[in-house]
Amino acid sequence: MASKRDKILIGAAGTVGAGILSWRMFFPWIGYDLTMMKHGSKAGKLILRDNETGRYLIKMFEEAVEKHPKKAFVIFEDRVYSYEFMNEQANKVANIAAKWGLKVGECVAIMIENEPSFIWTFLGLQKLGIAVAFINFHIRGQPLIHTIKACEAKVLIIGSDDKIFHSVDEVRSEIGHIPIYAEGGDRGAGYESWDKLMFAALPVPVCPSVRQEMGFSTPCCYIFTSGTTGLPKPAIITQAKGVGISKFFQLFDFMPSDILYTCTPLYHSAAGGLGLMNTLDQGSTMILKRKFSAHQYFADIRKYNVTVMQYIGELCRYLLTVPPNPLDGKHKVRVAVGNGLRADIWENFKERYNIPNICEFFGATEGTIALMNLSNRVGSCGRYSPLINRMDPTPKLLVKVEIDTGDVIRDKNGHCIPVKVGEPGLLLGAIPFYYQDMQFYKGGKEINEKKILRNVLKEGDAYFNFGDMLTMDSDYFVYFKDRIGDTFRWKGENVATYEVSNVLTKLNVIHDANVYGVEIPGSEGRAGMAAIHLEDNVTITPQILKDIFHHAKENLPSYARPLFLRFPKEQAVTTTLKQQKTQLRKEGFQPQDIDDPLYYYDEQNKTYSPLTVDTYGQFLTKSKL
Template sequence: MNTDAIEQSADSLRPRAKPSAAKSWLKAIELTSRIEANPSRLFADVVEDWAARQPDRAALISQAETFSYRTLAERINRYARWALAAGIEPGDTVCLLLPSRPDYIAAWLGISKVGGVAALINTRLVGLSLSHCINVADADHVILAGDLAGVFETALPYLNRAPKIWIHGRGGEASIDPMLDGIDGSPLSPAERRAVTISDRALLIYTSGTTGLPKAASVSHRRILNWGGWFAGLTNASPEDRLYDCLPLFHSVGGIVAPCSMLTAGASVVLAEKFSASQFWSDIVRWDCTLFQYIGELCRYLLKAPVSELENRHRLRLACGNGLRGDIWEAFQARFAIPRILEFYAATEGNFSLYNVEGRPGAIGRIPPLLAHRFPAAIVRLDAELGVPVRAENGLCIPCARGEIGEAIGRIGTADDGGGRFEGYTDKDETEKKILRDVLAPGDAWFRTGDLMRLDESGFFHFVDRVGDTFRWKGENVATSEVNEAILDGPDVIDATTYGVEIPGADGRAGMAAIVAGDRFDLTEFRNHLSRRLPAYAHPVFVRISAALETTETFKQKKQQLSREGFDPRLVTDPLFLRDPESGVYLPIGAADYARIVDGRVRL
């Protein structure tokens, strides 16, 4: 889209959005519209351009090291030449198992600049899970942090083949550091660049593995540039900005969206190796940050943390992320004096995104009419029990009405033909599972997000739950996310997760909540609180009081093991309780009680 078209389109955006929101959309459109014009221009070139314009400005900042734009550009070129010297051919994969520091970003930018593919490995994985990620990447090389060597050894017995190991941050024969230091960091020659284009695969980023082993999603250079451009525009980033990023660099938001949005704008990124609620505000003030990136429950953790004298003494102008639920949105924004929140919806492998540029509390975004061709989303009716879309007599899916909950899907294609690219996984079978065919017209194909949403009367999308997390009980659909929000608001509830469990002979699944409770937690108060928030059928039938709940590195709750253990006292050592169907009182469950429930003597 040319500049004239962008300016002419402003009027179609402004009636529904504040002027500042319209300006953000237009800036994002302008930045992303340039991508297709030069298919050989990669994200590493964006960094190199800024290095020529402002070589001494900080690009990546951390406790361990700081890279100026000049240093980052040179480091990228050193990694690129290292990859060439190591014999890494276009399409070959290098696994990165490194801490969240500036050199991590330099590594994947350099390797991908010459056609290599960087697989971003979760540093918390061990054994079979770690070997699985390396195996599906089909990698011949692994760059491994020296202090993670012991972790890597747990995966060795399960690897399909032994990759070449390059130790990072420690001396020795296999150390990569002296090699990099001895390599020229000047711009690459055309011959060194090879014929890499924006359509080529640059990264493998893994799904969180909340339901089974992680899948490796393919991410092209085009998508990296698009992510950087959209968020640079929508956040209205400038070289004067500093973004605080405490999310893992092996994750698409923490490792690509956050840093690439700022690097697109010539701004700075502060990288923290991990999130700490107690350290958060002192870091924000110390590094003089103007933005921060959030995900999942990070905001809820901050709200539950003790008051910090620094939590209002910052220069923040915006918080950007996904997963800020409506029940805490306004309290979070008010307590921490954050002028603007940019909530968005996206998936690493997804083919469309949503942006709540207007800051509507609880919404994940809307699609301005001008951009409908670039965000081809729809919501279709879903059979909650079977987990598949409902088909009409003509065999096509049924679009949901406004306010009706269904699965969000994105049309597969390109922006030119009214679709979005779906780049899939390394596993072709897993890729095919995510494609829904003959949806709204014979022969069309759509990406299944696996997310339940609804569209309100103003055109805003609202996230409801994951497909599979919503279950039927007493003939009603129960959304675990909505139940969990009510539970987390309960007196002295520190953390909670809600899921469905099967009961022999009963239709559907019964709700169960695992709760981390404080010293003053009282089940009677808990029951009374829920009665004011939820219909009776949505109250958890079972409650488990746990010392802690396991989550992924991005705060997604792991429910599989909890659901398998259910309410069986032989499998669960935590205290278990059953909501009495007559009185609503939560009563302890022992072995005899469990037997009575299972054989049907207790009618639920």
Template structure:
């Protein structure tokens, strides 16, 4: 009797296992991942109910107390332990406490490259309860001035290698902003923070300076180009920072991992997911000033790297490097990032060994995120009924001609079917708030959709088009609006157009992104109308874009037109221009290419076009 019962039970379990594998192949992957998400949420809720609101800074202080001598940052061969970073950041806090008028809640802008002092200053200011605004170290001139004015800082801290950038705009800065330079020798009007640090105390500050009463309060400003205009300062709450710092842990990283970060710290990927993720784990971070494809695997071997962060371009650069025998001689087991193409993904794995690629998606200012926990090539993540309970979202139809969401006869948005691209939106609620941007509310409002499926509902517009397949895997499809992505950065087309429009021979400029064979994202292209009786000055054009824009935002292609089409709402038409691209055989208008070797815009000939398409010419 018992034997037959056990046999039947066994047969039943085998059958259920077969059905699960057949009909629900990702059930256990989804289950264990969701369990991690729920566990993390429960831990945060338990802390809140105990009346103890724990921030990323609090977690760092806990790690510094628990393992003071463990390496936290390795930079250019130098080791900074958790205790070292704690003490150095204490020095920063004491300098501002004793030599400035900074108070809790004030904003301080930070313009620094990747270096340990970026983290020291960030944590030092956080210990005073300040909101820190991360400025993009690539921008300059009017864009930099705009960003500083937008976040309205009380003080500005500048890295030693970027003081020249600030000196250019120093006379234009608001008079009430004190400027501090991380160098012994600083321009007139700038205070040397480095000198004051040498005599500052490294004793801990009272927790009362940085304790928070609400995790929804602003912790950081991180600039994003969004979909229109100049960069906007996205408000990042303590709660969002905590969620970001849990990403490495959710993907299976451990305390004994050594994590290689070459992405810029002014982005949330490197700062929140990267540095914050190391803190969450108590792991070690190898920080690189700038990514180097030729040094990448040497560094991984030298520092025993087990995990690295990537963007798609980084992996593509590595695949383009000449093959070397030792490129598989490493301990890397995980790579975490976003934006890698399927073909590059496969090529990377074939060439560099058994590395699990952990693709993810997230918007700095939004609450929606996806994580590819199954390793499905090309996907940014997976969804299911339970996942949408925690991270609700919708994919809606988008009108590319009108550049806006489609609506039906009742004026409601329309959900797309599986397999079709749709605009990714997520509901705004008390549970999933959208803090928006610093400054005018119109910037925040521009990212919101109202009355989407019913009267009164509000959704955050990510500006990204996604496709959901029949197995509920999600794939990034494209960006919408006046923005495109190039060299791992979002480029606001209106900002580029404004810079070009300053030239006295330009009447109108239409900037957009065009796909280029072999490259991630889209390269910038500017369609231009000249003023009557004015001629194109390529030298002035080159000088203007190179001196006023970051390298990734400079248009790679120029097109000279006699007139431009507009939409029904009088917006410049981009759809057909993007479709036509930069092929001189199909376009009769004059075309030019930004030749970095010649440091000039040159005519785009068929021969040059062929070199670009065949990837013989790199840019």
């Protein structure tokens, strides 16, 4: 809630003659706002312009083809794919798809690895106004069946990788009678060779009039949620939202001369959304990697003269495990943009790799708002000032929430309660009136209504619920705290897993700590457990266990200290390098069910002691939980 001083500033914002110097005297954080307002205003004007003129993603691409046909659009495995060549391939796709008789907005699903054919297939279908579902090529079985059915795909196009073919072939009889086109040669009965069709197709352009019914609300693509709390849901990226995504990098002045490095999956919103769509908008160049490699990452950065690098999740932590190289800071990167860079390694990463500007952001594929830190504030993912919020058509809100249930706390009038500086709050994003009849996900009303909070500050308003907890400092920078469901209560106190992880990894022998809560029979709440990965040259020894014990005891309150440690052989992360907690929570701490070394917090012996089938009962009795 805005303080009296903040309200004065908001009122002064329109006062003629109010000087910036005098503002900064009373409101030292105003400079941060001016930076955000300058870049945000530019992006907003461009979004409005493109939506009014119908300059959607496919138009952006065709403009770039006309403007500089020979320029590198994609560089992949040392091969340069020019805008002209990519357009010819996209034209072939369009000419093939034109024979299917699909209407504007109907869906074709593609399940292709990170390679240029993903991009030209997407663009070719866009030439006809066909929506494209980006299918995670790692999934199989029931999630794959659900995903194809959920987007109501009329056609499926799969890549050349044998694993993709086998995943689809396993469920072929259960995904309906839709045509399946396969790259990689003849796949036998039930599959048409996409390669043969592409070889025979003409690269001549289709007339833009075939997509004349395409408008701002027409689906452009479907990007699926991770499915960590259920089966994946198809988030709807309309043509208008695609335009909005394509301007996000304008917050740090992304330009045609920029070279972007992308190594996360194109089916995800970081690469296929932000990376690809901003490249299309500016007619820039994308360095596309088939998959992330920590050892190749900065070698590629130098080799291709990359100026903007994308990161996500634990990617930066992996990069810090690579042995130091005298060339680490020798490159042309001006911005690293992404989300998930934890505060405990922020400065180390920035200093070692000589990154001038880190633009950490916060958002969700289906969300109505996004945040970005343009000021290099360590650990921050954006701004939440009263001035910006007052001027924003989709204001943000941090409100009090009940940790155990995830329900918002309401006052006597039934409205949500904004948090104060330093208090954790659930992030909400306003849903503008013109958006309220639209859907976040393809599906029924129920699946969309779950993400909406109504009557938040007044009767009739509506906000998108991100399901994430953030905090705000006195300069109105915001920081990710935890996800609802990850934060847990123990001994009557709330434990933020993200914060505990940051504390544990400050011990130099710990590479990563994935913290979560587990249920203990007969105890209220959930006890803390940490899946620990030590540095490469470190092994589990009695001294290491004592060091972790003392580090936890000295730096964490008693209720937040992990009661259990687990040392998995491999890190549990998603395909987009985010920590995966769901399966670990299910497995709990029962030694008979877990092959990994287990330990418990042993106050008596001042260490973490082995938790085995033999000591399990003794532990429960001795701990008096």
